[in-house]
Structure formats: structure tokens, C-alpha cells
Amino acid sequence: MFCNIPDQLGRMISLDQLPERIISLVPSQTELLIDLGLEDRLVGVTRYCIHPAGLIDKKKVVGGTKKIVESRILELQPDLIICNREENTPAIVSFCDHIAPTYVSDIDTLEQALEMIADLGELTGSKFKAKSLIRNISSSFKTLKKPELExxxxxxxxxxxxxxxxxxxxxxxxxxxxxxxxxxxxxxxxxxxxxxxxxxxxxxxxxxxxxxxxxxxxxxxxxxxxxxxxxxxxxxxxxxxxxxxxxxxxxxxxxxxxxxxxxxxxxxxxxxxxxxxx
The missing domain is CATH 3.40.50.1980 (Nitrogenase molybdenum iron protein domain)
Known part of the structure; x- marks a missing residue:
């Protein structure tokens, strides 16, 4: 088995091999996948995946974050789908889960965001790039000074x-x-x-x-x-x-x-x- 880790809802995500056909239904995580060097393996996005510029002109748009075109997802034959508990509906997650392993993020804090980045690095075989990104983000937040006034x-x-x-x-x-x-x-x-x-x-x-x-x-x-x-x-x-x-x-x-x-x-x-x- 290539990878077996829990998502942020505690659901086990098991991949037999490196995913080659990824769909992302979360705009911020779509941008993350690109920055992890995964553009060639990203096959489907939402119409709100506006970063990087021009991406939606190159990838199959499968709908929005709250309403998807199920037939488009089926046609793409994904081997990994990325969702988010807040941005996507339970019905969307359930549908995706029946199509392919579906990682669901659940993020309320910076620390949970960094955990998600590490998870996606693990799932996509880009963990070294993910670790580097995590270090850079962490270092950047450490430079944030307290305000002079409350x-x-x-x-x-x-x-x-x-x-x-x-x-x-x-x-x-x-x-x-x-x-x-x-x-x-x-x-x-x-x-x-x-x-x-x-x-x-x-x-x-x-x-x-x-x-x-x-x-x-x-x-x-x-x-x-x-x-x-x-x-x-x-x-x-x-x-x-x-x-x-x-x-x-x-x-x-x-x-x-x-x-x-x-x-x-x-x-x-x-x-x-x-x-x-x-």
C-alpha cells in the first residue's frame, strides 16, 4: 500500500499507489496542490479555483463548492478527491467517497492548516515540498509582531x-x-x-x-x-x-x-x- 492515513475527520484514506488523477473541490487547497508541483496530476477543479490565474481554463470544471456536476466527476475517473467539511456539503463528500478515496480537511486554526498540508504531501508523494512549505509558513508567522495597541x-x-x-x-x-x-x-x-x-x-x-x-x-x-x-x-x-x-x-x-x-x-x-x- 502506498499510503494509509486519517483525514481531519478521522476517516482512513487508503491509496494503493501514487494518485495520478486528483480532483480538488477546495479552492485554497487547489492552489496548494499546484504549489506542491502537482498541476499535471490535477484533473478537476471548481469554478472558484481562481488561483493560479488561468487554471480553470486548463482543467475540467466540475461545478462549485456546494453544487457539483456528478457526471463530470465520474468521467474524470479520479483516484483522489480533496474536500473540506465546511466548504463542501455532506452529500458531496458522500458521493465523492463512493467514487474514489476522499480526503476531507477540517480547519479552524493555523496548526490544523499545517497538518492538512503535511497530509496532502503524504498522500500525493510530495512530502518534502510540503515540509518545506510548512517550515516557511511557520517561520513567516513567527515574524508577526504584537500590535502596539489593543x-x-x-x-x-x-x-x-x-x-x-x-x-x-x-x-x-x-x-x-x-x-x-x-x-x-x-x-x-x-x-x-x-x-x-x-x-x-x-x-x-x-x-x-x-x-x-x-x-x-x-x-x-x-x-x-x-x-x-x-x-x-x-x-x-x-x-x-x-x-x-x-x-x-x-x-x-x-x-x-x-x-x-x-x-x-x-x-x-x-x-x-x-x-x-x-
Missing amino acids: HKALYLIWKKPYMSVGKGTFINDMLEKAGFINAAEGFVRYPELDVEAMIKLQPEAVFLSSEPYPFTADDIADLKLAFLTAPSQDPIKPNVIPEFKVVDGELFSWYGSRLLKTPAYLQSLQPKKSDLTF
């Missing part, structure tokens, strides 16, 4: 309804590693928040993610107005208006090789004593 940040991922990130999420782990206090740390996973609830959390910064919802400067203007016109939480003082910033969602939530770029980006977001704003 700052409470609220991170928004969706609109209509507004949704944030709480404990038990990878984005929360990135916020904490950057030295921010997560304004929504009292919630778990992805809570829905109206403007009144946001104001009660008293964030000093509101980060509007570029994905999955593509927030823009117009959304910042809308939220600022909503904060300004909402009933005050204090009978004497007006609502405190936080700083609003559109941030790169990929650098907060992609847990593959893109993590090499994350620490420098997180550092750039930290407030400094000399700054009144970001």
Missing part, C-alpha cells in the same frame, strides 16, 4: 443578512494571531448581526471581507450611515463610529500555500500609536 475588530463576511465570524473559525484564529480582539468572540461560527448588535459590540474597527461577499467602498458608506443614524446605546453620548476597511478575504481565510503571504498582510492592518486610523 484593537477590537469586527469581521464581516456577508450582507443581507450581515454575518460575522466568532470562535471556532479560521478567520478568528487569524485575527487573534494578528493581535486583534475579535468583537464577536462571544459567538460561535458565523453569527448573523444587525447594525444594533454590531454597535453593542463596540468594535474599534470593522473589517469587510472581499469574499465570500464582495464588500466595496459603497458598503462602507452604507454601514457608516447606519451607525450614525442608529439609536444611541448611551442616552448622553452618540454611537462611536469605528474605522471601516475592506480587507483581502483570501489572506484571512485561504489555508493553503497562500498562508505564506498572510503574516505580512496582517501586520499591515495593525494600528500604530502614531496612527489615528489604519
Whole structure:
């Protein structure tokens, strides 16, 4: 047997030989596979696998992360499929599991992301490249300095309804590693928040993610107005208006090789004593 390891759900993944026809249904892990030197063995991706540029023009697109075209996966005759517990549905994982060995990642922390990279290196025969990548990512995060000021940040991922990130999420782990206090740390996973609830959390910064919802400067203007016109939480003082910033969602939530770029980006977001704003 070539490889026999548990995935991050504890399911054993057994491969009789080196996989030559891999399908990835997880965009960040698709990019990881490419950076591990596996482009020639990657046969299927989702339409959201946008990195590296042009990849979806060269590979068979089998659908999205939540809805796949089953016939396309069957036609590709994969010998390894990569899924994620959060990004793909249980039905998709079940279908894939009946087609080929299916590795399911489950990532809420940097440490789990590094474990996943090691696993994929083992499964694909690229463990030396994976180990090198892990060392480089780990070293990069060690350079991340603590902020000069404590700052409470609220991170928004969706609109209509507004949704944030709480404990038990990878984005929360990135916020904490950057030295921010997560304004929504009292919630778990992805809570829905109206403007009144946001104001009660008293964030000093509101980060509007570029994905999955593509927030823009117009959304910042809308939220600022909503904060300004909402009933005050204090009978004497007006609502405190936080700083609003559109941030790169990929650098907060992609847990593959893109993590090499994350620490420098997180550092750039930290407030400094000399700054009144970001």
C-alpha cells in the first residue's frame, strides 16, 4: 500500500499507489496542490479555483463548492478527491467517497492548516515540498509582531443578512494571531448581526471581507450611515463610529500555500500609536 492515513475527520484514506488523477473541490487547497508541483496530476477543479490565474481554463470544471456536476466527476475517473467539511456539503463528500478515496480537511486554526498540508504531501508523494512549505509558513508567522495597541475588530463576511465570524473559525484564529480582539468572540461560527448588535459590540474597527461577499467602498458608506443614524446605546453620548476597511478575504481565510503571504498582510492592518486610523 502506498499510503494509509486519517483525514481531519478521522476517516482512513487508503491509496494503493501514487494518485495520478486528483480532483480538488477546495479552492485554497487547489492552489496548494499546484504549489506542491502537482498541476499535471490535477484533473478537476471548481469554478472558484481562481488561483493560479488561468487554471480553470486548463482543467475540467466540475461545478462549485456546494453544487457539483456528478457526471463530470465520474468521467474524470479520479483516484483522489480533496474536500473540506465546511466548504463542501455532506452529500458531496458522500458521493465523492463512493467514487474514489476522499480526503476531507477540517480547519479552524493555523496548526490544523499545517497538518492538512503535511497530509496532502503524504498522500500525493510530495512530502518534502510540503515540509518545506510548512517550515516557511511557520517561520513567516513567527515574524508577526504584537500590535502596539489593543484593537477590537469586527469581521464581516456577508450582507443581507450581515454575518460575522466568532470562535471556532479560521478567520478568528487569524485575527487573534494578528493581535486583534475579535468583537464577536462571544459567538460561535458565523453569527448573523444587525447594525444594533454590531454597535453593542463596540468594535474599534470593522473589517469587510472581499469574499465570500464582495464588500466595496459603497458598503462602507452604507454601514457608516447606519451607525450614525442608529439609536444611541448611551442616552448622553452618540454611537462611536469605528474605522471601516475592506480587507483581502483570501489572506484571512485561504489555508493553503497562500498562508505564506498572510503574516505580512496582517501586520499591515495593525494600528500604530502614531496612527489615528489604519
